[in-house]
Amino acid sequence: MKKIFPLLLLFVMGFTIETGDEKVFANSKETTPYYEDHSVRVGYKTVDEAVSEFEKNCDCVVKLPAMIPDLKFTHEFGAYYKDHKDRQKDLLQIRFVNREQKNNIFKIDVRPSKVSYEGKEYTLQDGSKGIYVEHHIFHVFVFEKNNLQYIVRIDKNASDIDPSKALMDVANSVN
Template identity: 35%
Template sequence: MKRIYILIFTLSFGFTSLGSVNANGQDERHQFEKGLFELGYKTVEEAVNQCEKVFTEKIVLPYKIPPVQFTHYFGRCNKDFGINNTFEIIFLNKNTPENHYTLTLRPKKHAIKFKPEHIDKIVKLDNGKELFVVKRAANIFVFEGEDWQYFLGIDKRISKSVPLDVLVDIANSI
């Protein structure tokens, strides 16, 4: 009988310990996500639905993403900025901050026009349209689709892992 009590006590203690480790991990995870939700991010599906209603345009997204590990992705419909309204998706890795990729869409009627001195390179896409490469704090790749101007942003710290041809492939996947 003593052995059963010792076994039950040992198992209870073990499960309790595991539970508190998970609870702490859960708190950290929820804190990370909570901060993004407070900034207006939500699931990508919710953000797409919201922005399609706001812009009255269908949002077409690339079906490829960079070959980098991400732990989270969120969407946001920025709808209170007039001609600067956008739809945005961020891909993040909570444990590796440099694994950061953004996809931003602007209505084509409010597209940003880039001066030639701000364009580092021009690449032709499969559909004949041009992709502009703008390198500043992040590498930004800009191109236009039917109704949208697309911005692919990749952190410079991982640009060797995500070369231009990978981003062109992503742009061509729309």
């Protein structure tokens, strides 16, 4: 045991000398946390970057909701997925998530093509129609504005808010 300790100490000192004066901590703010790093690796970027890319490729103007559900979010990400065969299937995705409260998820998908949904029909403030659907994971509201289809979703376990009202408020805030 006495011979191992000096060797271990020498190894640790050698490691410190090799790395110089730089200190590395597990919770360093200078490193990119896994959550953000993983999002970037799967194609997410800032919302502004994703919207700009979608608008440029689809030759359209995206109006994002002026309000989002009354939930706490720690992160927001965007992604643009281009369908090389059919531009009508291009997709803009925006995600609001909470690192600590995993069920606080709000999603906005925007696409140039229209996909039909079956559910309860609601009339928005501008007279347009929207469809509310209860999916097994999300509450979903689908509506059209500015020649684009919007699909907004809240996780079913997000909170005790009224999901249909919250999603209609979001839809009504798109001008």
